[in-house]
Amino acid sequence: MRLLGIDIGGTSIKSDVYDEKGSSQQEFREIPTPVDLQKGTNQIFDSLLRLITGYLDSGRTLDGIGISSAGVIDSVEGEVVYAGPTIPDYKGTALKQLVEETFNLPCAVDNDVNCAALGEAWLGAGQSTSSFICLTVGTGIGGAIVLNDSVWRGFTHSAGEVGYLPIDQDVWQNKASTTAMVKEYCQRKNLTRATGKAIFEAYEQDDEDAKAVITQFVDYFVEGLLPILYVINPEKVLIGGGILARSDILIPQLQERLENRLQASQFLPRSLESTQLGNEAGRLGAVYHLLKTCF
Numbered sequence: 184m185r186l187l188g189i190d191i192g193g194t195s196i197k198s199d200v201y202d203e204k205g206s207s208q209q210e211f212r213e214i215p216t217p218v219d220l221q222k223g224t225n226q227i228f229d230s231l232l233r234l235i236t237g238y239l240d241s242g243r244t245l246d247g248i249g250i251s252s253a254g255v256i257d258s259v260e261g262e263v264v265y266a267g268p269t270i271p272d273y274k275g276t277a278l279k280q281l282v283e284e285t286f287n288l289p290c291a292v293d294n295d296v297n298c299a300a301l302g303e304a305w306l307g308a309g310q311s312t313s314s315f316i317c318l319t320v321g322t323g324i325g326g327a328i329v330l331n332d333s334v335w336r337g338f339t340h341s342a343g344e345v346g347y348l349p350i351d352q353d354v355w356q357n358k359a360s361t362t363a364m365v366k367e368y369c370q371r372k373n374l375t376r377a378t379g380k381a382i383f384e385a386y387e388q389d390d391e392d393a394k395a396v397i398t399q400f401v402d403y404f405v406e407g408l409l410p411i412l413y414v415i416n417p418e419k420v421l422i423g424g425g426i427l428a429r430s431d432i433l434i435p436q437l438q439e440r441l442e443n444r445l446q447a448s449q450f451l452p453r454s455l456e457s458t459q460l461g462n463e464a465g466r467l468g469a470v471y472h473l474l475k476t477c478f
Contacts, residue, residue, distance in 0.1 A: 184246045186473060187238060188466035190295065191227065191252040192216060193269035197462070198234055200245070201470045203478075205306045207463075210238070218271060227273060228281050235286060247289040247477055248282055249469030251298035257340050258472070261292035264340055289477035291469070296343060297334045298468030299458070300327035303421055305471040307459040314417045317458065318345065320424035323356035324407070328415060348407050355407035359400055361426045368396045383429045401433070405440045412441075412450055423458035430457040 184203045189196065196216055200208040214234060217226040231250075238245060254266035254273055261279020282290040293301070300317035303309040309317070309329060319325040326345035328335040335342050346356030357363055361379050368382050369375065371392040385393035408420070427433065438455050445451060460467060 184478075185244060186470045187235065187245050187248045188470040188473075189231070189234070189248065189250045190298070190462075190465035190469065191231075191250065191270075192295065193218075193253055196230060196234065197466060198238075199463075199466055200238065200243075201467065203474060205467055205470065212237070216270065218269070227270065227276060228278070231278075231282065232285065235282070239286070245286075245288055247291075247473050248286070249298075249466075249471075249473035250278055250282070250290065250292040251295045251465035251469040252278065252292060253295050255340050255344075256292055256294045256297075258291070258293045258297070258334075258336060258476075261290060289473065291473040291476045293334070293469065293472050294327075294340075294343075295465050296325035296327045297336070298466075298472060299423060299460075299464040300329050300334060300421075300468065301471045302460050302464035302466070302468030303458055304329050304332055304468075306467055307464060308421050308456055309419065312419050314415070315419035315421055315452075316411060316415060316417045317421045317423065318408075320359070320361055320404075320422060320426050322362045323360050326411075328417075345407065345411060348410065350403060350407055355403070359403040359407055361424065363403075364396055364400045364426070367399065368392060371396065379426045380428070383432060386432065397432070397436070401436045401440050404437060405444055408437075408441065409444060412445070412452065416450065418453050420452050420455045421458050422455070423461075423464070427457040 186201050188201055189198045194216055195213050197213045200210040217230050253270060254263045257264050263273050263276045266273035278292045279290045296319050303317060309315050314330050317327045324346040326343040328343050348355040350358045365377050369377050382393050382396060386397055
């Protein structure tokens with residue numbers, strides 16, 4: 184089978200073709216996500232149309248299309264039911280219907296973090312795991328809940344929106360995201376810009392501000408993780424995002440802080456670890472969702 188996996192992000196749309204076992208056919212493509220405020224919703228679909236047509240015009244057939252997308256997605260109807268400002272006028276876009284009617288191919292659509300979690304469940308760190316929480320850390324914090332190989336999506340398709348958890352008179356993603364860490368470091372150093380990589384490099388040089396910022400990040404991250412563990416009691420917690428390139432520093436500190444903060448060891452997950460599939464997780468998860476729902 185030839186299954187096209189597409190990941191619609193806030194800045195780019197990435198795609199590749201996979202077989203039914205998740206093996207890449209080495210046909211990766213990437214185009215910018217159109218965000219022209221004057222053009223409205225259909226600019227996303229116009230870009231998808233050109234992208235998919237490009238694969239079909241190459242003379243190779245496709246058996247189905249799986250789409251991972253930013254926003255809150257009705258995974259049954261394949262429609263965007265809520266989207267933030269990074270993709271203007273995206274709400275209401277019926278991706279599944281538009282793709283199936285245009286190309287006469289089966290299509291499945293889900294939220295990007297849900298797809299990343301499904302990818303990890305299929306071929307990554309979540310394999311053979313009965314339950315896990317997948318958290319993505321970047322400009323905000325996204326979450327997905329996987330129970331028995333299925334994503335728990337919630338009554339209004341909004342389960343896992345953990346970045347909005349209230350923390351210290353704010354929300355979690357404003358306290359424990361990469362953006363929050365960089366902002367705090369810049370304030371301490373009186374800088375206009377910095378990167379997560381630079382902060383960890385400074386940490387390794389015993390920079391006191393970098394140490395303080397990372398310690399604060401760990402504290403806030405664990406603060407938000409605690410209620411999730413008490414409610415879900417997952418077997419694993421998987422954490423992804425560029426900041427986890429330094430999992431060698433973060434994971435041991437998170438594990439230690441978690442053990443100190445939980446009421447008892449019975450609430451600990453079996454493991455807390457970084458995701459394995461990187462940026463490919465969303466595309467693979469979209470293909471897995473397609474296989475589970477359409478074949």
